[in-house]
Each structure stands twice: as structure tokens, then as C-alpha cells.
Amino acid sequence: MLRLTDVHCHIIPGVDDGAKDLETARRMLRREYRDGVRRIIVTPHYRKNMFETSMETIRKQFGRLQAAAKEVGEDLQIELGCEYHTHGEMAKCLAAGERPTMAGSSYVLVEFSSRHSFRVIWNQVCSLQLEGFWPIIAHIERYPCLVENQDYVRQLSDQGVMIQINAGSILGEEGFSVKWFCRKLMKEDLIDLIGSDAHDLKDRKPNLGACAAYVEKKMGRKYARKIFVTNPGRIRAD
Ligand SMILES: [Fe+2]
Numbered sequence: 001m002l003r004l005t006d007v008h009c010h011i012i013p014g015v016d017d018g019a020k021d022l023e024t025a026r027r028m029l030r031r032e033y034r035d036g037v038r039r040i041i042v043t044p045h046y047r048k049n050m051f052e053t054s055m056e057t058i059r060k061q062f063g064r065l066q067a068a069a070k071e072v073g074e075d076l077q078i079e080l081g082c083e084y085h086t087h088g089e090m091a092k093c094l095a096a097g098e099r100p101t102m103a104g105s106s107y108v109l110v111e112f113s114s115r116h117s118f119r120v121i122w123n124q125v126c127s128l129q130l131e132g133f134w135p136i137i138a139h140i141e142r143y144p145c146l147v148e149n150q151d152y153v154r155q156l157s158d159q160g161v162m163i164q165i166n167a168g169s170i171l172g173e174e175g176f177s178v179k180w181f182c183r184k185l186m187k188e189d190l191i192d193l194i195g196s197d198a199h200d201l202k203d204r205k206p207n208l209g210a211c212a213a214y215v216e217k218k219m220g221r222k223y224a225r226k227i228f229v230t231n232p233g234r235i236r237a238d
Contacts, residue, residue, distance in 0.1 A: 002216075002225060005039040006032060006208050007016035008083065008109060008138060008164060008195025012061045016045040018199045028198060028206055029072045035209025039077045040069075041103050041235065043195075044155055047085035047111075055099070074130035079103035084113045086124050091131040101133065104237035107162065109115045109135055111138040118145045118152045125161055136162040137234075139171045140185075140199060141178050153190050161193070162192040162231070170194065170202070184218055192231050 011028045027154055032040060035081025042065065045051035046060055062080050069078045081102040084090060093099055094108060101108050108128060112121055121143070126137045137156065139161050146152050151210070165182050171207035172179040185191050198206040207227070216224040 001036045001044075002174065002212060002228055003038040004036050004212055004228045005040055005041070005234050006037050006191050006196050006198075007041050007081075007136070008042060008043050008166070009198040009206065010042070010044060010083075011040065012042050012044050012065050013199065015058050015061050016051045016157055018044065020200070022036065022064060022197070026068045026072070027201055029065075029076065031201070031206045032196075032198075033073045033076055033108060034206065035206060036212065037072070037206070037208055039079070039232065041079045041081040042231075043081040043083040043102075043109050044100050045083050045085065045111075048087055056183075059135055081109055082229065084111075084121075086116070086188065090124065091127045091133065094133060095131050102136065102235050105235045106132060106238060107134045107136055107235045109136045109138050109164070114142060114144055115205050116143065116145065118141060118149070120204050121152075121156070122147070125159060129160070130154050133164065134160065136164050136193060138164055138195075139166045139169070140164050141174070141181055147181055150184070150188070150190075153185065154188075155192055157192075163190055163204075164193040164195055165191055166197045167194055167207045168197070170211050171214060183218075186215070186223075193225065194227055 013019045013022045013025040069076045169178045170182045196206045196208045
């Protein structure tokens with residue numbers, strides 16, 4: 001079994017709309033571990049006027065999660081990230097260290113709204129890169145401007161942006177057309193990362209194991225290794 005990395009999930013208890021308490025978080029970790037996940041970058045939401053939990057609280061809760069992870073498995077590694085909802089000051093805020101990058105690296109997980117145009121996405125990506133950050137676009141299958149024009153996805157990829165999609169979308173949980181889009185991206189080699197985006201144990205549960213098995217079956221072992229092991233391995237502290 002591959003030693004998987006989950007690069008997008010909401011398991012820190014009580015800091016966003018993810019795990020509601022430590023017990024839920026513990027059970028989510030157990031599920032990740034059982035699925036073969038050995039490294040998790042937890043990515044609590046940061047979104048102005050919606051999710052603005054202080055870094056003090058996030059770090060405190062992250063510490064509790066790390067302790068819980070040790071009990072789940074000695075070899076289960078937990079690192080801190082952030083799912084950052086785009087706004088004009090994002091690059092500045094990250095440069096000032098107000099919110100964390102992914103696992104202390106130069107990579108940042110950025111989320112857009114479905115109404116955002118490609119121009120907005122492109123401008124944000126460029127402004128982050130000018131500040132020395134490497135954007136990972138969260139669940140790219142959710143943005144109509146990209147779904148409707150695959151050339152835009154390629155343009156982002158050529159620009160060095162990492163493309164992330166959600167495991168559930170690949171597995172068909174978001175409907176056939178989303179699944180079809182993801183499949184197309186996979187075949188075109190336009191996906192860099194797959195995350196669970198797990199929030200709970202019910203509707204949005206950890207599902208990376210099932211997804212990795214599916215991807216391996218459809219695309220082969222080498223491809224699955226690239227998506228779940230090699231590419232996440234690039235996200236390391238500089
Ligand atoms: Fe998320």
C-alpha cells in the first residue's frame with residue numbers, strides 16, 4: 001500500500017466548519033490512518049468575515065491534534081497549512097506571516113469562489129508568485145470558468161501552479177459531469193494533487209484510500225504514486 005499524503009482537510013477540532021470536537025478529529029485521523037495516509041497537512045479555512053479564528057487558537061488546537069495523532073500511529077505525521085480564500089491582500093498577509101503556508105513551505109492552498117473569472121484567478125496566482133509563493137488551487141473542479149475551458153487549466157499548470165482536486169469528485173460523489181471532468185484532467189496529466197477535503201465523518205469524510213485505489217486501477221501504480229506521494233513530497237519546509 002502507498003504511504004499517502006492528504007494535502008487538504010479540516011481535521012483540527014473547533015476552528016472552522018470541520019471536526020467539531022477532539023473525539024471527531026481522533027476518529028477522522030483513525031480513518032485516514034486505516035486508509036494508508038501517513039502524512040496529513042491540515043488546512044483550516046481562512047476567509048474574511050467568515051472564518052477568522054485566531055492563529056493562537058489554531059496553534060493550540062493543532063497541538064492537541066498532534067498529540068492525538070501520536071496515539072493513532074507513531075508514524076502519522078501532522079503538519080499545519082491553511083485553505084486561504086482569496087482576497088486582494090492575500091500575498092501581503094502571507095508575506096507578513098499572518099497565516100501559515102503549507103507545512104512551512106512556499107506552497108499556499110488558495111480557494112476561489114465559483115463566481116470568480118479566470119482573470120481574477122490568474123491575477124491572484126501571479127501576485128502570489130511575485131511574492132515568492134507557489135499557489136496550489138484548491139478543488140479546481142468547482143470553478144465554472146475552468147471547467148468550461150480546459151485550456152485555462154493548462155495555462156495555470158504551465159505557469160507552475162499546482163492543481164488540486166477532491167477525492168470525492170474523482171469517485172463520482174459530486175455527480176457524473178464532475179467525475180467526467182476530473183477523469184479528463186487525469187488523462188491530460190493536468191492534476192498534481194488529490195486531497196480528501198474531509199470535514200466530518202458523515203457527509204465529507206476522509207476518503208483518500210478509496211480514491212487512491214480507484215486512481216491506481218484507472219491510471220496505474222506509477223501515476224498514483226506521483227499524485228499521492230511524489231507531488232505532496234514537494235511540499236516541504238524550504
Ligand atoms: Fe476545504
